[in-house]
Amino acid sequence: MLLNRFSFAVWMRNATVWRRLAGPSLTTNVLDPLIFLFAFGYGLGAVMGTVNGIDYLSFVVPGMMCYAAMFASSFESTISTYARFSMQHTWEAILATPVRLGELMLGEMSWAATKGIFSACCVIVVGSVWGGVGSISGALLSIPVLALGAVCFACCGLVATAHAKSWDIFAYYFTFWVTPSFMFSGTFFEVTRFPWFIQAFAWVLPTTHVIAVVRPLTAGLPIELLTIAGHLAYIAALAIVAFTVARLRFSKRLYG
8 A cells, every 4th residue: 555654754754845945835825826816806807797607706716726736736746856856866765765666656746735735725715815715615625626636736747757857848748738727727717618629628637627626616506416526536537547657657767
């Protein structure tokens, strides 16, 4: 079983290092959604009015929650993990101990997901203060969904890191995966506004499925359990596939 004290030790090691940077991290996690909410919630919201019966600020906040989880977990599982893997040789040192590769990867993934959840919770707090959360209980219920989404984003990031031989690959990853997830997944407007081929691409992205679950929960809208189960199953399946691919690639790079 990969989820054990060794994977937790890797998580704890990364958390201990992060404590030194907690101040700047808290600042960016609060200011970033604040800027977006001000620009889109009030600026574009004055033009949009309501979307699907809810005010535009309440529409945007769930999207920003998902974006925050996606970006934080993606950044940690790519840029930060690659630095530990390739530059700092932290992975080599850890693997010299009884920690196995799968346990190390699970610790890295868990830490990236933790940062994603933390960022999403910051958006929930800011959005609540600004009146963009229609249902506090629904927002709290959405945290496990955001956690699953953060795990999926982190696993996808590990795939990019496993194939990276330089920093350049992450420019492609963020341009062709993270940015489309931000723009086409329904963060600022409904996916149905796009042409059919963009809609088809959007539903491949895990962010679209996370938003489809989080938005009705946070806005206090009616939900269909069967539909939500389908979204969650897709996110979980993609996470498992991505983690497996990343593990195989890392194994090949480390052990030949």
